[in-house]
Amino acid sequence: MHILKLIYKNAFRHKLRTFLTILGVTVAILSFGLLRTVVSAWYAGVEASSASRLVARNSVSLVFPLPLSYKEKIRQIEGVKGVSYGTWFGGIYIDEKNFFANYAVEPKTYLAIYPEIIIPPEQWATFIRDRKGAAAGRKLAERFGWKIGDIITLKGTIYPGNWDFVLQAIYKGRDETVDETAFFFHWDYLNEALKKAGRLWTDQVGWYMIEVKDPNLAADVSVRVDKVFKNSLAETLTETEKAFQLSFISMTEAIVIAIQLVSFLIIFIIMAVVANTMAMTARERIGEYAVFKTLGFGAFHISGLIFGESLFITMAGASLGIVLTFPAAEIFARELSQYFPIFNVERETIYMDIVTSLVVAFIAALLPAWRAVNIRIAEGLRRIG
Amino acid sequence: MANRPPIVEIRNLFKSYRRGNQTLEVLSDISLNIDDGEFLALMGPSGSGKTTLLNLIAGIDSADSGTIKVGGVDITSLSETDLARWRANNVGFIFQFYNLIPVLTAFENVELPLLLSGLSKKARREHVEVALRIVNLADRMDHYPGQLSGGQQQRVAIARAVVTDPSILVADEPTGDLDRVSAEEILELMERLVHEIGKTIIMVTHDPRAAKKAHIIKHLDKGVLNAHPQADL
Numbered sequence: 001m002h003i004l005k006l007i008y009k010n011a012f013r014h015k016l017r018t019f020l021t022i023l024g025v026t027v028a029i030l031s032f033g034l035l036r037t038v039v040s041a042w043y044a045g046v047e048a049s050s051a052s053r054l055v056a057r058n059s060v061s062l063v064f065p066l067p068l069s070y071k072e073k074i075r076q077i078e079g080v081k082g083v084s085y086g087t088w089f090g091g092i093y094i095d096e097k098n099f100f101a102n103y104a105v106e107p108k109t110y111l112a113i114y115p116e117i118i119i120p121p122e123q124w125a126t127f128i129r130d131r132k133g134a135a136a137g138r139k140l141a142e143r144f145g146w147k148i149g150d151i152i153t154l155k156g157t158i159y160p161g162n163w164d165f166v167l168q169a170i171y172k173g174r175d176e177t178v179d180e181t182a183f184f185f186h187w188d189y190l191n192e193a194l195k196k197a198g199r200l201w202t203d204q205v206g207w208y209m210i211e212v213k214d215p216n217l218a219a220d221v222s223v224r225v226d227k228v229f230k231n232s233l234a235e236t237l238t239e240t241e242k243a244f245q246l247s248f249i250s251m252t253e254a255i256v257i258a259i260q261l262v263s264f265l266i267i268f269i270i271m272a273v274v275a276n277t278m279a280m281t282a283r284e285r286i287g288e289y290a291v292f293k294t295l296g297f298g299a300f301h302i303s304g305l306i307f308g309e310s311l312f313i314t315m316a317g318a319s320l321g322i323v324l325t326f327p328a329a330e331i332f333a334r335e336l337s338q339y340f341p342i343f344n345v346e347r348e349t350i351y352m353d354i355v356t357s358l359v360v361a362f363i364a365a366l367l368p369a370w371r372a373v374n375i376r377i378a379e380g381l382r383r384i385g
Numbered sequence: 386m387a388n389r390p391p392i393v394e395i396r397n398l399f400k401s402y403r404r405g406n407q408t409l410e411v412l413s414d415i416s417l418n419i420d421d422g423e424f425l426a427l428m429g430p431s432g433s434g435k436t437t438l439l440n441l442i443a444g445i446d447s448a449d450s451g452t453i454k455v456g457g458v459d460i461t462s463l464s465e466t467d468l469a470r471w472r473a474n475n476v477g478f479i480f481q482f483y484n485l486i487p488v489l490t491a492f493e494n495v496e497l498p499l500l501l502s503g504l505s506k507k508a509r510r511e512h513v514e515v516a517l518r519i520v521n522l523a524d525r526m527d528h529y530p531g532q533l534s535g536g537q538q539q540r541v542a543i544a545r546a547v548v549t550d551p552s553i554l555v556a557d558e559p560t561g562d563l564d565r566v567s568a569e570e571i572l573e574l575m576e577r578l579v580h581e582i583g584k585t586i587i588m589v590t591h592d593p594r595a596a597k598k599a600h601i602i603k604h605l606d607k608g609v610l611n612a613h614p615q616a617d618l
Contacts, residue, residue: 003500009488291484294445295498295545296473298466377445378437381480 003301007308010281018313021277025317025360026324028270029353033325034332035263036349042249042256044342048177049242051215052081053113056208056225057244059237065204066234068191074208077224079217084109085205087187091154091163093144099338100140102154102183104190107135111184113211116174123148123169131189133168137180139337141170152183159190159199181341210238267356270314274364278310282368289372290380303369310365311358318357322350390457391418392552392585393442398451400437400608411437413608415451419553419587424579426599427589433605435589436557442587443476443555444468456552473501477546477584479556479575483538485530491517491541492526498549516544519582520574536567543574547584554578556588560595572598 011018040047056074058064065087075083086105093100107128111117119127119135127133136146146152150167165185173180187205194202212221222238229236239247249256282289289302325345333343400412411434419425427435440446441453444460453460456475463471478484485494495516499509517523520540530538539559546554556575560568576598578584588599596602604611 006486006489013488287484288486291480291486292497293469294443294472294478296469296501298469378440381445381484 003304004308007305007312010285010305011309011312014281017277017280021273021313022317022320024273025270025314025357026320028266028273029318029321029357030324030328032263032266032270032356033321033345033349033353034328035259035266036352037325037329037332037343037345038340039256039259039263040346040349041340041343042252042259044177044340045179045245046242046249048116048179048342049240049245051218051240051242052212053241054210054212054218054222054225054238055241055244056210056236056238057206059226059235062207064234065201065206066208066236068203068205070208070229070234070236071205073228074210074225077221077228079212079214079221079224080210081213082109082113082211084113084209085187085207086110086209087190087204087206089154089159089163089185089190090157091159092157093152093154097338098144100143100181100183101179101341102185104187105184106187107184110209113209116178117171118174119169119171127168130166130168131186131192132164132166134165134183134185135169135171136167136183137341138170138172139180139341140183141167143181143337146170154183159194161197163190163193176344177342179341181337208236209241267360270356271360271363274310274314274360275367277313278306278364278368281309282306282372286372286375286380287383290375290377290383293375293377294381299373302372303365306369306372307362307365311361314357314361314364318353322353325349325353389421392421392423392456393417393419393587394452394454395442396452398438398441398453399449400434400441400446401449411608412441412448412605415608415610417603417610419585421585422579422583423601424576424586424599425588426596426602427587427605428591428593428596428602429605434608435605438605439555439557439587439589442553443478444472473498474549475552477549477551477554479539479542479546479554479559481558481561483530483535483542483562485538485541485545487530490527490529491522491533491544494530494541495526495544495548498545502549512548513544516548517541519547519578520544534567535563536570539563539567539571540574543571543578547578547582553585553587556586556590558590558592559588560590560592568592568595 056066058066071083071085074080084106086103089102089104091102092098111119127135134152146167148167148170152165152167154163154165156163171180191202210221210225212218218240225238226236292302329343329345333340336343395415395417398412398415401408401410415438427438429435437446441448442455448461451461458471460468460471486497489497492513495513496509499512504512514523517526520543522537522540522544525533525537530541533541559575560571563571572595575586579586588595590596
């Protein structure tokens with residue numbers, strides 16, 4: 001007989017109570033894991049940012065465009081390797097609930113700056129040739145069942161009218177951090193249509209993407225870009241792609257904080273559940289612990305029994321919760337792909353699950369163990385019978 | 386036997402408990418010798434201090450003053466840790482309510498004290514089997530306490546008490562929870578332990594029939610010890 005066997009047998013003395021506690025921990029760890037994944041998904045754009053990419057936008061607001069003529073000027077600035085541009089199109093596919101990000105970009109230069117976006121060569125060639133051509137992410141195409149050659153009509157919100165595109169390419173991400181739910185088309189197509197319709201904001205772009213020769217030069221290049229356009233009609237604000245993404249997140253920071261608070265509240269609840277189980281367990285067995293002490297077992301063994309049982313119950317629930325997090329996250333990702341283009345359970349989340357469970361197991365057992373170790377034998381034995 | 390030093394020597398032992406603001410004197414100036422191989426019964430009314438005295442001899446409670454020597458070791462001077470180690474090696478316990486661990490089999494319950502001994506698994510098995518044979522329960526070693534009668538559970542408890550071959554056995558009302566037949570069996574077993582294996586037993590009991598089995602009976606009344614020869618009963 002081994003102490004580990006006794007821990008295992010003790011854990012299942014009250015099968016229903018142990019089962020419910022394990023279930024509680026499972027649900028809590030599952031919820032915690034999903035909420036942490038939501039937070040990670042919120043920051044997915046930041047995580048996927050490249051240190052060698054800068055974004056230059058109108059210093060007043062992202063709503064205001066920048067002249068197309070800036071492209072050449074930016075390209076000549078020292079430290080700049082490549083420049084491209086894009087405009088937020090904001091088109092709606094059939095219904096508003098089908099939201100996905102859609103941009104007008106200069107494909108050749110834009111995708112050169114984003115090597116993580118992978119398009120098969122033959123699709124790439126057709127896309128480049130076709131002015132009405134568009135490229136969609138793999139997940140987006142799967143979501144709507146699009147195939148190469150399909151006509152996709154977006155209803156313009158910023159640029160009124162129905163806009164037809166031919167799906168010429170479906171891109172994949174180089175790794176799982178790449179958003180595969182975006183939709184790109186030729187900026188020229190948008191610009192020419194605006195010109196034809198005699199609209200405002202022709203030859204204007206939403207932002208410039210700048211690739212720097214060396215990530216260490218990013219700060220210097222940012223300053224140089226903004227200096228070039230200082231006192232112009234459209235001054236620029238240039239920042240790293242990461243800072244640009246973070247500026248979006250800061251707008252929704254309260255939600256992220258709320259989610260984080262809820263996730264920590266869940267930890268507190270798990271702790272209360274396990275602590276309650278362990279407190280009941282220790283109270284019921286206080287006489288047995290006195291018997292153990294009588295037989296010569298010391299604090300190490302007695303606290304080992306209680307910590308071991310707490311650890312067993314918590315880790316059983318946590319393991320189940322972690323295992324269930326993956327299929328649950330897949331369902332989450334599928335159902336909420338319009339809100340969270342990247343929804344992957346990160347390794348850090350699993351580590352947090354494990355560390356949290358260990359901490360919960362330890363804290364939940366602390367007081368019962370202290371009581372069991374410090375009970376006077378004679379007093380403990382009196383509680384039997 | 387008279388030439389050998391007593392296995393238990395108690396001198397001027399005092400013990401009191403605090404209840405609120407009051408101090409309750411439980412044992413008052415107890416001095417007692419118990420010889421090796423003796424079967425001693427402690428009797429007395431409830432609250433007379435007999436269980437307290439037993440606990441002090443067994444090293445599971447501490448005295449206010451006085452000394453207790455068991456096998457030449459002054460246990461009143463030992464630290465908590467040393468006392469625990471001493472108990473594991475020198476004292477076997479038999480309780481009124483058996484105090485077996487319900488999730489462990491008879492074998493595993495008897496094996497418990499040996500987990501602290503450093504013996505190999507094989508050696509532990511041999512010791513446990515011998516102990517269970519002594520109490521005639523070798524055929525029930527895989528049974529859980531809940532599957533055994535009260536008398537059988539107490540026999541398992543006795544096997545657990547003797548498995549480490551301790552110097553003394555302390556028994557607190559060992560027949561208090563048993564029917565007459567089972568009680569008689571337990572008392573006969575305890576007699577056998579004394580006569581055949583040479584164990585020293587100190588037993589607290591209310592039951593005169595149980596006390597009759599002892600060589601010596603000591604009465605405690607309000608914390609004061611009086612000797613009563615067995616013939617008095």
